[in-house]
Amino acid sequence: MDLTILHIEDDPEIGSWVSEFMTERGYKVIWINSGHNALEHMEGADIVILDIMLPGLDGYTIGQRLKQKYPEKPIMMLTARTSIEDKLQGLSFADDYMTKPYHPDELEARIQVLLRRSGAVSPELLQLGHLSIDRKANRILNSKTNTEVTLTGKQFHIFMYLLDHPNQILTQTQIYEAVWEDPYIKGDKTLMVHIRHLREKIELDASSPQIIETVRGIGYRLKE
Known part of the structure; x- marks a missing residue:
C-alpha cells in the first residue's frame, strides 16, 4: 500500500520531523513550505496536512x-493555533484539526481514520508502522523492503488477535486460550517463544520491539 501525504509546513524543524516519522511508518511524504504550488501535487496525494x-x-x-x-x-489542519475561533474556521472545510504539540502516534492514528473515511484505505487494509496488512487476503507486506512477511499459522493467529485488540494489554492466558483454544498452564513458555519468532519477522529490530510491547508480569500489547 503506497499512500502519499502532502505536508504544507514552513517550519523546517516540524516539516523534517513529520516527514521523517511518516516515512518510517511506510508513507510517501511530499513536503512543501508554502501553498503556492500545492495544486501541482494534489493529484498524487491521498491526504493533506496543512499548517495555518x-x-x-x-x-x-x-x-x-x-x-x-x-x-x-x-485535509488535516496541524497548527499551534488553539482558539475555538481558529478551530471552527479550519473545520469549516478541513476534515480534522489537530493542535501542536502532539504525539506522533496520535497523528498517524488520525491520518488512518481520514484515509479510511475517504476510501484511500479499505477497512480490510491497515498500515501499522512499516507493515501493510491486507486482512482480506491474509497478506502482510514490509513496505521498507517491499517484501511479503511469511508467518506460520500460529504466528499469524497471534498477530491477528493482537490486531483485533489494539493498544489493549492482553494477558498471556487471554492470548494463549484464544489462539490454541486450550486452557493456559501457568509457566508454559509456548506463547513467549512464538512471540519471539513473530517479532523477528515483523519488527525492524526484534531486540527493541515497537509493534508488540511486553507488559512485564501481565502479557503483551500491540501498539497502533
Whole structure:
C-alpha cells in the first residue's frame, strides 16, 4: 500500500520531523513550505496536512482552494493555533484539526481514520508502522523492503488477535486460550517463544520491539 501525504509546513524543524516519522511508518511524504504550488501535487496525494501560519497565502485560504478543487481528498489542519475561533474556521472545510504539540502516534492514528473515511484505505487494509496488512487476503507486506512477511499459522493467529485488540494489554492466558483454544498452564513458555519468532519477522529490530510491547508480569500489547 503506497499512500502519499502532502505536508504544507514552513517550519523546517516540524516539516523534517513529520516527514521523517511518516516515512518510517511506510508513507510517501511530499513536503512543501508554502501553498503556492500545492495544486501541482494534489493529484498524487491521498491526504493533506496543512499548517495555518504560512508565508504568503495562509492555511485557511489554501485549504479552501484545495477542498474546492479536490473535495474527496481529506485535509488535516496541524497548527499551534488553539482558539475555538481558529478551530471552527479550519473545520469549516478541513476534515480534522489537530493542535501542536502532539504525539506522533496520535497523528498517524488520525491520518488512518481520514484515509479510511475517504476510501484511500479499505477497512480490510491497515498500515501499522512499516507493515501493510491486507486482512482480506491474509497478506502482510514490509513496505521498507517491499517484501511479503511469511508467518506460520500460529504466528499469524497471534498477530491477528493482537490486531483485533489494539493498544489493549492482553494477558498471556487471554492470548494463549484464544489462539490454541486450550486452557493456559501457568509457566508454559509456548506463547513467549512464538512471540519471539513473530517479532523477528515483523519488527525492524526484534531486540527493541515497537509493534508488540511486553507488559512485564501481565502479557503483551500491540501498539497502533
